[in-house]
Each structure stands twice: as C-alpha cells, then as structure tokens.
Amino acid sequence: MTHDQIEELASLAALGALDGEDLVFWEETKISDPKAGKLQAELNDVAAQLSFLATETKAPDELRKRVMNTVFASDHDRKPGNTPVNPQSHLGWAATAAVAAIAILALVGTAGITADKESVVVADARPNPQDLHIPLRGYGDYAGVRAGVLWDSGQLGWYVQAQGLPSLPATHRYHVWAVSPNNQLQSCGELVTTSTGTARCFVLPANSIDSMKGFAVTVEPIGTTPSQPGTPALLISPQIQS
Amino acid sequence: MKENSQQEDRSIELELIARIARSERAAFEELYTRYSNILYATAFKFLKQDADAQDVVQDVFIQIWDKAKLYDPTKGKPLTWVLTMTRNRSIDRIRAIQRRSRLRNDFETETTVDESTEIREALSKVDANEKGQILRDAVSSLSLQQRVVIEMAFFRGHTQTEIAEKLGEPLGTIKARARRGLMKLKESLDEQL
Numbered sequence: 001m002t003h004d005q006i007e008e009l010a011s012l013a014a015l016g017a018l019d020g021e022d023l024v025f026w027e028e029t030k031i032s033d034p035k036a037g038k039l040q041a042e043l044n045d046v047a048a049q050l051s052f053l054a055t056e057t058k059a060p061d062e063l064r065k066r067v068m069n070t071v072f073a074s075d076h077d078r079k080p081g082n083t084p085v086n087p088q089s090h091l092g093w094a095a096t097a098a099v100a101a102i103a104i105l106a107l108v109g110t111a112g113i114t115a116d117k118e119s120v121v122v123a124d125a126r127p128n129p130q131d132l133h134i135p136l137r138g139y140g141d142y143a144g145v146r147a148g149v150l151w152d153s154g155q156l157g158w159y160v161q162a163q164g165l166p167s168l169p170a171t172h173r174y175h176v177w178a179v180s181p182n183n184q185l186q187s188c189g190e191l192v193t194t195s196t197g198t199a200r201c202f203v204l205p206a207n208s209i210d211s212m213k214g215f216a217v218t219v220e221p222i223g224t225t226p227s228q229p230g231t232p233a234l235l236i237s238p239q240i241q242s
Numbered sequence: 243m244k245e246n247s248q249q250e251d252r253s254i255e256l257e258l259i260a261r262i263a264r265s266e267r268a269a270f271e272e273l274y275t276r277y278s279n280i281l282y283a284t285a286f287k288f289l290k291q292d293a294d295a296q297d298v299v300q301d302v303f304i305q306i307w308d309k310a311k312l313y314d315p316t317k318g319k320p321l322t323w324v325l326t327m328t329r330n331r332s333i334d335r336i337r338a339i340q341r342r343s344r345l346r347n348d349f350e351t352e353t354t355v356d357e358s359t360e361i362r363e364a365l366s367k368v369d370a371n372e373k374g375q376i377l378r379d380a381v382s383s384l385s386l387q388q389r390v391v392i393e394m395a396f397f398r399g400h401t402q403t404e405i406a407e408k409l410g411e412p413l414g415t416i417k418a419r420a421r422r423g424l425m426k427l428k429e430s431l432d433e434q435l
Binding site: 004007011016018019020022041042043045046047048052060063064 | 270274286287321417428
C-alpha cells in the first residue's frame with residue numbers, strides 16, 4: 001500500500017465517507033499499521049475543524065436545563081427501557097462509533113420498535129474498549145478464531161468477519177446466521193473466505209431480521225439451502241449489553 | 243503563543259473528560275459551557291430546525307456523560323470526539339427523517355443543484371473569531387472540486403461511492419480530491435493554528 005493510498009483512505013475515513021471494501025480494508029490496515037491510525041486521528045482533528053464554518057449560534061438557554069435534567073435524572077429513570085427513547089439515537093451511536101474509530105460492535109434489537117431499522121439498538125460489546133475484537137465463544141479448533149462485526153454507516157449494514165477459521169473440505173462451507181432474542185437463527189448467507197484468510201459476509205438489516213442479539217457461524221454442506229442450521233461453530237458477540 | 247493556548251485548552255478538556263468519567267457533575271457542567279454553542283451551531287447547520295438540533299445536542303451530552311470513560315485521546319482531541327458525534331447524529335437524523343417522510347428524492351435533488359452551497363455561504367461570512375477566519379482562509383485555498391467533495395462528505399454525509407455516482411466521476415478521482423483537499427487543509431491549519 002502506497003503512502004498516497006494511506007492518505008486517501010485516512011482522509012475519507014476522517015470525513016466519514018469510507019464505505020464498502022475500503023472501510024473494511026482501512027480498519028484492518030489500522031490494526032496492522034499504527035501510523036495509519038495516527039494519521040487518521042490527525043485528520044479527524046482537521047475534519048472536525050470544519051464544524052467551525054457553522055455560523056456562531058448560542059445554544060438556547062433552556063437546552064442547558066434540559067440536558068442537566070436528563071443526564072442527572074435518577075438511575076431508575078435512566079435505565080434502559082425507562083428512558084424515553086428517540087429511536088434515531090441508537091443508530092446515531094452506531095454511526096458515530098463506526099465513523100469516528102474502529103468499531104467492532106455487537107447488536108441487540110428491541111422488540112416493538114424494530115419496524116424502522118433506524119431504531120436497531122447497537123451496543124458496544126467489547127469487554128475492554130481498547131480491544132479491536134470481540135472474543136468468541138469458540139469450540140475446539142475454533143478457539144483461536146478472531147471475529148467481529150463492523151457497522152458500515154454508509155451502506156447501513158454489517159460486515160461479519162472472522163480470521164483463522166479452519167479450512168473446510170470442498171463439500172462444506174461456512175454460513176452466517178442472525179441470532180434472534182429467542183435464539184432462533186435466520187440465514188444471512190455464506191461466510192466467504194478470501195485469499196488473505198479473512199472470511200467476510202455483508203449483512204443488510206433486511207425485513208426478516210427484526211431484532212437480534214448476535215451472529216452465529218455454522219458449517220453447512222455445499223449445494224444446500226440450509227433452513228435448519230447445523231450446530232453453531234461460533235457465536236459472535238456473546239457479551240451483549242442492552 | 244497560540245500553540246501554548248491550544249495546548250492549555252486541550253489539557254483542560256482532557257482533564258474535564260477524565261473528571262466526567264469519574265462522574266463529577268461540576269466537570270460536566272463546565273464542559274457543557276465550553277462546547278454547547280459549537281455543538282448546537284453544528285447540529286443546526288445540518289438540521290435547520292431548532293428542535294432537532296436541541297435533540298441531537300442533548301443526545302451527544304448524554305453520550306459524553308455515559309461514555310467519557312471510553313474516550314481514547316489517541317484517536318483525536320476531545321472536541322473532535324464530540325463534534326464527530328454531533329455530525330454523525332445529525333446525519334443519521336436527517337436520513338431517518340427522510341426515510342420516514344419519503345422525502346429522500348427531494349433531498350437528493352437538492353444536493354445535486356449546488357454541492358458547494360454550505361461552504362460557499364460559510365466563506366462569504368466575515369468572522370470576528372480569529373480561528374474561524376483562519377479556517378475560512380484555509381478552505382478558500384482549496385480548489386472548487388476539492389471543496390465540493392469535502393462538502394458532500396462532511397456536510398451532506400455522502401459516502402465516497404455516493405459522491406462518485408452523484409458527480410459522475412471515477413471513484414479514484416473522488417479519493418484523490420478528498421486526500422489533496424484534506425491534506426492541504428491540514429497543512430494550512432498546522433501552520434496557522
């Protein structure tokens with residue numbers, strides 16, 4: 001990767017305009033090259049300065065009281081489910097995290113507000129915020145697999161990724177499933193392994209996925225359309241916060 | 243001198259974030275005083291509606307209170323963190339409103355009429371604030387093509403693919419313009435701020 005390419009991706013990331021394969025590639029690059037992350041941080045600061053092109057406007061006085069009242073409401077009032085929910089705000093957090101930084105996210109939907117996909121609740125499931133990956137509940141040979149879910153705010157979908165998956169015989173493939181709150185699995189397609197050893201699947205929150213608590217990966221025979229999944233080999237994002 | 247002042251500001255803001263992470267209300271109130279105007283102005287620039295802008299600013303401050311312990315200074319200054327949240331929440335809100343009210347096509351049409359409106363309007367203003375004026379001078383030094391790409395990405399929330407499609411230009415061209423524009427801005431601002 002040339003220096004110019006790094007600057008291109010860092011600039012677009014700082015402007016919040018990276019999408020598709022470039023977004024995934026950039027996140028991987030930042031993991032392997034700390035200088036890339038440093039450059040993006042510097043350009044994030046530059047891009048943020050553009051906000052100062054906005055006309056100076058004083059925030060309304062009543063807003064201060066409103067913010068303080070909301071933030072310092074009792075714990076009970078601010079617990080999830082008790083706070084009045086602005087459905088758009090949840091996706092806002094997702095986009096913020098994805099655009100601002102490396103975001104490996106876990107997902108949990110909330111029943112009742114899932115007709116609009118803007119209201120999908122996204123929670124950061126990393127046990128340590130500095131970690132780049134969510135640890136997997138792996139089994140046997142899968143214990144060393146690293147995987148995560150990356151929200152693409154441009155395409156409004158998720159990249160499910162895994163590295164280190166064991167090779168499969170030619171007769172089988174990996175398959176991704178969305179795990180519903182009651183542990184039912186909904187098919188999200190094949191987890192295709194690339195030449196670099198990364199397995200990746202792009203998932204749009206289609207109507208069939210009303211809510212979920214994570215993604216599962218299974219091994220399925222090639223040439224079949226699995227309606228009943230095999231035993232899940234991996235379950236991504238088992239540590240979900242709501 | 244300016245550099246010292248900036249470093250002092252950053253130190254104060256880092257300290258405030260650290261105190262907020264320890265749930266110190268006084269620090270939160272001080273941060274509100276420092277940031278509320280620029281956050282509101284930013285949200286209002288995107289949303290054009292007082293009520294929507296207030297909602298976004300409120301959401302952002304709730305996130306600051308809840309997520310201060312997750313703030314990572316290696317990924318940008320505190321102000322960058324909160325401005326990025328404000329921008330992204332504003333764009334999400336616009337997109338959500340558009341979907342719900344089926345106005346997306348209207349907005350799409352509007353954005354293709356004159357993609358440099360936001361920046362052009364901003365540049366026409368005389369800013370009493372020295373920092374704002376320096377920024378305007380820096381942005382003025384960009385080519386129109388670079389400004390258009392930056393505006394479509396930053397102020398309209400378009401992705402690189404969307405920008406390429408809207409402008410009918412190859413994706414590589416859009417990437418190059420974004421890079422040259424932002425790197426030039428960085429150079430100008432590093433020199434003057």
